[in-house]
Amino acid sequence: MDMSVFDLFKIGIGPSSSHTVGPMVAARRFLLDQGPLDDASGVTAELYGSLALTGVGHGTDTAVILGLMGETPQDVDPGRVDAMLAEAQRRGELSLLGVKTVPFVRARHLVFHKTENLPEHPNGMRFTLHRPGGDTSRVYYSIGGGFIRAEGEGTAPDGAPAAAVPYPFDTMADLLAHGARTGLAIPRMLRANELARMPAEQLDAGLDRIWQVMRSCIARGLETSGQLPGGLNVKRRAAKLWQQAQGADRANELPHDALNGVSLYAMAVNEENAAGGRVVTAPTNGAAGIIPAVLKYYAEDCKPLDPVSGVRDFLLSAAAIGMLCKRNASISGAEIGCQGEVGVACAMAAAGLVAALGGSNAQIENAAEIGIEHHLGMTCDPIGGLVQIPCIERNGMGAVKAITAASLALKGDGTHFVSLDDVIETMRQTGADMGAKYKETSLGGLAVHVVTVNHAAC
Ligand code: SF4
Numbered sequence: 283m284d285m286s287v288f289d290l291f292k293i294g295i296g297p298s299s300s301h302t303v304g305p306m307v308a309a310r311r312f313l314l315d316q317g318p319l320d321d322a323s324g325v326t327a328e329l330y331g332s333l334a335l336t337g338v339g340h341g342t343d344t345a346v347i348l349g350l351m352g353e354t355p356q357d358v359d360p361g362r363v364d365a366m367l368a369e370a371q372r373r374g375e376l377s378l379l380g381v382k383t384v385p386f387v388r389a390r391h392l393v394f395h396k397t398e399n400l401p402e403h404p405n406g407m408r409f410t411l412h413r414p415g416g417d418t419s420r421v422y423y424s425i426g427g428g429f430i431r432a433e434g435e436g437t438a439p440d441g442a443p444a445a446a447v448p449y450p451f452d453t454m455a456d457l458l459a460h461g462a463r464t465g466l467a468i469p470r471m472l473r474a475n476e477l478a479r480m481p482a483e484q485l486d487a488g489l490d491r492i493w494q495v496m497r498s499c500i501a502r503g504l505e506t507s508g509q510l511p512g513g514l515n516v517k518r519r520a521a522k523l524w525q526q527a528q529g530a531d532r533a534n535e536l537p538h539d540a541l542n543g544v545s546l547y548a549m550a551v552n553e554e555n556a557a558g559g560r561v562v563t564a565p566t567n568g569a570a571g572i573i574p575a576v577l578k579y580y581a582e583d584c585k586p587l588d589p590v591s592g593v594r595d596f597l598l599s600a601a602a603i604g605m606l607c608k609r610n611a612s613i614s615g616a617e618i619g620c621q622g623e624v625g626v627a628c629a630m631a632a633a634g635l636v637a638a639l640g641g642s643n644a645q646i647e648n649a650a651e652i653g654i655e656h657h658l659g660m661t662c663d664p665i666g667g668l669v670q671i672p673c674i675e676r677n678g679m680g681a682v683k684a685i686t687a688a689s690l691a692l693k694g695d696g697t698h699f700v701s702l703d704d705v706i707e708t709m710r711q712t713g714a715d716m717g718a719k720y721k722e723t724s725l726g727g728l729a730v731h732v733v734t735v736n737h738a739a740c
Pocket of ligand 1: 568569615619620621623624661662663664668669670672673676722
């Protein structure tokens, strides 16, 4: 497969990789592909399926507008977004890629097709550029984790040609076979593959930057209180609970309190994500808290001798698991439910922790397999279409499960009953069998039940 660690870990903004990051990238790419825009007279964006059903809660509408303006998830300033959108709305026009101003009225130029799906994926978009000489349209799909694909395009990220790497793999069995043949650990092989794409300085600087953005996100989340946007009136909890934990009377500490910090780190990230802040997609935004939380646990609580190398090994090994899940199942909640987001992030974090702590390749596989196995069948049913309930707490739980999975794997000798490849295939089949209402549509599960209860109370 041709995927890089930086395809799995992308610096972006919240609240959703498939519903915010992907649509922003697609809108910008559509216009970049249209050549000079001098004669453009307007643009229309149409959203289908899950993007239409939960797009407003996930910020898809604002992401599309920002993408049309030429903004990118990694460079847009989250603190300026509201002002940019308000200005565009006040003027009733958009500056396409910052070079051509056209009329733009949300109600007319941003269309939600809630009862229609496009054929290749539940997250479909059609963009149309209007010109006096004729309109041009193209369909894109946001296929999870910020990846996009134009209609009819292959599955390689952004249609990129495959790089020749020394340790190619499509399954965990491939990776284990390379390891058995060469004696190399999984993070060493992943590193060698990345070095076929970029120099060592670029790789290390990129990995260090990912960790730095993750750490900053946790710190902001642990300091920020208030209410999350979107209308559910959800209060941010991580900062308050963190302050309580810092001042706690240690004599009254419960035996499980050591893991409280980990779940609060994860919740801090997901509260930042829900507020539209700067996060690292890992492998999605909805599940962005798990890997940073377990990495912080590794770097601070496990007292590693060489944390810099350990963090890099963690990220490379976690990316290997994410690549396998994306290739052989999905990392999109709209495609296979939350097992593909929180379940995959848990498996990635568990594998990363085992690798950073020096576990064998078999133990890394075992940890990842445990991480997915105990999320199989988990549905995606965000209340109000917002990445808040159950997503924020779910990340806290996923982080704790990842540490438990790593601990179980490290205490064993690597032999285990279910292979990672088998559990990924099980996740794929389970996702295929799952009803559409449980796949990021907010038409089933918790989303519907809570709305019904609230209505009954009114
Ligand atoms: S329930 Fe899971 S998959 Fe769905 S939006 Fe929340 S984190 Fe993402």
